[in-house]
Amino acid sequence: MIRNPKDLQRYTAHERANHWVVGICFILLGLSGLAFFHPAFFPLAQLFGGGVWARILHPFIGVLMTLSFLGMFFRFKSLNTMTPADKEWLARVGEMVNGDDHNMPEQGKYNGGQKAMFWVMAASVALLFVSGILLWRAYFNFPVDAVRLGAVVHAAVAAAMIGFIMVHVYAAIWVKGTIRAMWYGTVTRAWAKQHHRGWYRQMTGK
C-alpha cells in the first residue's frame, strides 16, 4: 500500500514488533489471569485449553512479556523523561478529556499522559513480575506469607494495569490517526502537528 511519502515515521518496524509482542502477551495474560481473578471470568480459561493449561502458560507468557517489555523500556526510556511542560499538560488533562485540546501545552513525541502511562506500565510490570515469581509454585517455593502478599499484589496491580491499558487502548482509538502508528509506523503530519507539535517541528524542521 502506498501512503503519502510525506507522512512522518513514528515507529520503526522493530519498535512496532516489540510493542505487539508485549501487547499480545498482555492480552493473553489478562485473559488467563482474569480466569483466576474472579469466578465470573473462569470460562476464559477455556481459551487456553482449560484451567490447568491457563495456569501452566500464564507465568511463561508473563516472563516473555517482562522480557519484551524490558526491550521497550530501554528503547523508550529516554523519550519518556518528564518535563515541566508534561506536568502542565497533566495538570490540564481535564480539558483534553473534555475534547478541547486546542490550548494544551505543546508536546514532544509523547505527551505527559503517555509518559505517565509509560512509567506506570514499567512499575506494574516490575511488580507483576516479582509477585508472579512468588506465586510460581511449579518452580519456586517461597514462605507462605510472601506468597500470600504476592497474590494480593499480583491481583491488585494486574487489575490496575488492565484499567490503564484500557485507557491506553481507548486513547489510541479516540485520537483518530493514532493506531496506524503502531500498525505501519507512520502518522500524518497533520496528526503530528496537532498532537505532538514539538515532535512535528523536530521531524520537519518547521
Place this chain on the structure above:
Amino acid sequence: MTNHWVDIKNADLVIVMGGNAAEAHPCGFKWVIEAKKERKAKLVVVDPRFTRSAAVADYYAPIRSGADIAFLGGVINYLLSKDKIHHEYVKHYSNATFLINPDFKFEDGIFSGYNAEKRNYAKDTWSYQLDKDGYAKVDETMQDPNCVFQLMKKHYSRYTPELVSKVTGTPKDAFLKVCEMMAETAAPNKTMTILYALGWTEHSKGSQNIRTMALIQILLGNMGMAGGGINALRGHANVQGITDMCLFGANLPGYLTSPNEADVDRKTYLEKRTPKALRPNQMNFAQNYPKWFTSLQKAWYGNAATDKNDYAFDWLPKIDGAYDTLAIFERMHQGKMNGFVCQGYNPLASIPNKKKVGDALAKLKYLVVIDPLTTDTSEFWKNHAEFNEVDSSKIQTEVFRLPCNLFAEDTGSFTNSGRVIQWHWKAADGPGESKRDVEILASLFLKLKEMYAKDGGKFPDAMMGLTWPYRIPGKPAPEELLMEINGKALTDVLDPKDKTKVLVKAGEQLGTFGLLRDDGSTSCGNWIYCGSWSQGGNNTAKRDNSDPSGLGQTLNWGYAWPVNRRIIYNRASADLAGKPWDAKRTLLKWAGGKWVGNDVPDMRPDAAPEEGVMPFIMNPEGVARLFAPAMADGPFPEHYEPFETPLDKNPFHPNNPKATSNPAARVYKGDMEVFGKAKDFPYVATTYRLVEHFHYWTKHSKLNAVVQPEQFVEIGEELAKEKGIASGDKVKVRSMRGFIKAVAVVTKRIKALDVDGKKVHTVGLPNHWGFKGVAKSGYIVNTLTPFVGDANAQTPEFKAFLVNIEKA
C-alpha cells in the same frame, strides 16, 4: 498374663515397668486408656526413658536400666515397714507363714549352698521345715524368725529408700511416690496391674525381676483379682502359643520338662516330676503329671506307645545339657554342630554378639532357613558393605531358603498374651512357591521316614514309631492339628468313682484335661490346650463377645487355657469364706455347695471353703510362694548389677566381688573376657522396639519403612552436649564386641541419672534395622550386646550393657 488384655480395664492402678506397652502393644494398651477413662485409674511408668507409655501416664519415674530389683525390693521394704499389705491374703494365700530350714542363709549377697566354680547353688537349705507327715510347718503368727514373712522382712530391710535411690538413680521422692501409689492397692477392693515385657526378662536376673513384682502383688493381695495379676505382654501375636507348645529343648508341650540322662525310665522320670502335697487338703494339681505325659506320648506315638514299651519313653531324646538359644549358638561356635534349621527366626539379628553368631553360622555345613522373607540370617555369608563385612569366599556353609507362608496366608490359631487361643482364617494365598510351614515340615518328615525305611539307620524306632494320622500326610490340616493337640479318648474313658459310667466314648474329643488318663486310654498333644477343640467343635473359633459381667470376661470368645479360665488363681479373689474381696468385681464366690461367678473357677468346683483348699492349686503348698526354692539364683530376689555395669561394685554388697553380678548366671568361656568395663565404655545401653516396626520383619514392608525409615540411637541432651552431638548427626556406638553407626536423636526424654555418686547416661538403641529390606540399611544392633543370659530362662541381657559413643 495371669489375667488378660481386657481385664486391664478393671485396674485402679496400672504399672508399666520393664516394658513399654504403648510402644510394643498399642492395641492392648487401649485397655489402659479404658481404665483411665472409665475407672479413673492412674497410670505409672517406671523406665530409663520417658516412653510413649509415659506420654499418657499420670506419673513417671526414671530408673537405671538393670536396677529393677533394687527398686521393687525397695517397694517391698516400704510395704512391709509401713505395714501396707493385705494381711488376710498374705497370711492365708501365701507361704508367709511357712517355716524355712534354719540353715538357710543369705550372707554378703550370696545365698547358702553356692558353688563359685560351677556358678550354681545346691538348694538343700532352701527348704521348708516338714512335719512327720511330710507337710510344711507353719507359724500362723508369722513371728518365728525362720518363717518366710520374717525372713523376707529381714532380706528387704536393706532396701532403704536412700540405698534404692543410690542404686536406681530414681530420685527418692519419685520412688516414694510410686511406693505410695502402689501401697494404696493393699486395700482389698483396690487392685494394681503390672504390665511388663522384655524390659524385665532380658536381664541376667530377668526371672527375678518378675518375681520381685510377684511378691509385691501377693503382699498387696492383687493376684487372682480382676484388674490385678502379673501380666507379661508377649511380643508377637502367637509367642504365648510357642511358649505353650514349648518349642525348646528343655521342655515338652504344656510346660512338661524334657527327660534328661538321669531319667533312665518313665517311672524315674515321672517320680521326679510328680509332687506330693506340702499342706493338707491341697489340690496339688501337678500330681496329674503322669496323665499329661502319658497322653502326650499317646498323641505322638499312637498305638506304638504301650505299657509294654514304657509308652515309648525311650524314644524321646534325653537332654545332655542346655539347649537354649545361647547354648545352641555356643555349641555352633565351638564347631560342634553340622546343620541348623532356622524357622521363623533371624538369629544373626536376634542373638547377642552378631560377630559370634556370624562366626558360628560359618562353621555349619548347612543352614536351612524357613521364612516368608529374605532374612539377614539367610545372607549372613554375603558381604553387605559396612553392615555385614564378611569374606564370602571363606564361608563354606550351604544355605537353603525355603519360602513359607505368612500367618495371614495360613489358617490356624494364635494364643495371645492373655492365654486366649483364637482361631484365624487364611486371608490370602502365599506368593510364588511358598508353602505352609506345616507342609514344609511334613515333607521333611516323610522324606526322612522314607530314608529310614529304605536305608535303616542307627535308631529308626523314634522316627518310624511316630503316628501320622493326617488325611493327606504331606499336608496336615490346621484343624487336624488342633484336634490332635486337644486330644481324644482312645478307648472309653470311665468314671473312676463309678466304673460303669462312660465319661467319654472312644474316638470322641476330650472336653477337659480332667479326663486325661495315664493308662494309655487318652491322647493329648498339650494338656493345657485340652478343651480347645472338644466334641462340640472348635472352641477357639467362638466369636461371641457378650460380656454379662461387664468385666470383659467374654467366656464365649475364643478359648483360654486352662479350661477356658480367664483369670488364673481366681479363687484368691474371694476371702477364706468365699466372699469376694470386691463385690463389684466378683470373679468367684461360694454359693450353696459350689463356686459360681464370672469365670471358670480355679478350684475344685465343690471344694467348700471349710476344706481349706487354697487358691494356688498348681503349687503343692496350695499357696503363693514368697519364698521360692525353684529359682536358680535364690529363693528371694536380690539386686545384682548387670554383667556390664557402670559401677565398679554392687552397692548392696560393695565388698563381695562375687555378688556384683548374678552369681548363678551362666557365662561361657570367652564371653566373660569380652564384657566391657565402665572406664572404657561409660554409658548404659539398652535395646528396645519401636511401635512403627516389628522386630526385623517389617523393615521389608514399605508402610513401616515410610513411618520409621532409618536407624537411630537416642541420647539425652546432657550427653549430647558433652560429646558435641546434635540431633541428626551420625554417631558411632561402640561396645566391647563391635560398633554400629546411626543417626542421633537427641532428646529430653532420656536424663542422666545420679547413681552411687556418679552421673550415668543411657544410650537408647532401637532394634529393627539390618541389611535386608526396603527400609534404609542399618547395622544390626545385636553387634553390641553381651552373650549372657538370665540364670533361670537364659534370656539374653539385651537391656543393660555398656557402650561408648562418639560423633561418626
Place this chain on the structure above:
Amino acid sequence: MALQSLDIARRSATTTPPPGVRQTTEVAKLIDVSACIGCKACQVACMEWNDIRDEVGSCSGVYDNPVDLTAKSWTVMRYAEVEEKGKLEWLIRKDGCMHCADPGCLKACPAPGAIIQYANGIVDFHQENCIGCGYCVTGCPFNVPRISKEDNKAYKCSLCSDRVAVGQAPACAKVCPTGAIQFGSKEQMKDYADKRLVDLKSRGYDKAGLYDPQGVGGTHVMYVLHHADRPELYSGLPDNPSISPLVGLWKGFAKPLATVAMAAVALGSLFHYVTKGPNEVSKELEDELEKEDAK
C-alpha cells in the same frame, strides 16, 4: 453414623447458591491428645485406605516421619518435648486437615469445584478440577494442603469422605488403638470431649480444653488438649487461627470491586467516545498542510 447425603454446601470459585433443601448432620473427628500414644497407626491406615505411599525418607533426629505433610502423607504425627518446671511432657499431635467451617483453601481457590465443602462439614479436594495454582496453600491457616510434584494437584486429608458417605468412620479413627481418635456428629464429639475434660481436670490439667477455633468458624477436626490455653505447645498448633487478612483482602470484596472498576473504565471509555466524539485532526490543520504541499 447414618448414611450421608454428601450434598455440597460450598464450592470453590462458584457464586451461585448450593443445593440446600436436605439437612445433613454435621460430622466431626475428635483427636484426644491426652489418649494418644503416637503409634502412627493413623498414618498407616491413611496410606492404606487412600492408596498412597510416601517415599522411604530418612531420620532427621526426631521421631516424626515423614517429617512433614506431603501430597502423599495426608496426616503425620508431630512430637513435641515440653519441659516446664521440671516436668517433662511429650505432647504428640496428629496433624492434618482441620476441615474448617470457613475453609480458607476453598475461599482462595480459583478453580470452580476443585474444593468443595459437603453439607456434613467435610472439606474435600476434587483433584480433577484442580488447576494446581497453589492458592489453597495460601488460604489455609494450618499449612495443610500440599501440591504434588508429580501431577501438580493439591492434596490433603479428605476425612475419608468416601467412607463417611457410606456410614463408616475415617480410616484413622477406625484403627486408632487407644480410641484417641473418635468420630461422630459434631455434637456427639463435643459431648465426648466434655467428659474427657472432666477427667483431665480431675488429674490436674486445669487448662484442659477443646480446640474448636472460632476464627475459622469452628472445625470438623477438633482436639482435646491438656493445655488448651497454649495450643502452640503442640508443635505450633495456631492459637487463634484465621484466614490470613491478605487472603481475605484479595479474595473478599476487593475482587468484585476491581471487576466493577475495570468494567467502569471500559464503559467510561465507550460513553466518553459517544458523548465527546473522536479526537480527530482538525480540518484546518489538514488544509494548512495541503496548502504547504501545493507550494
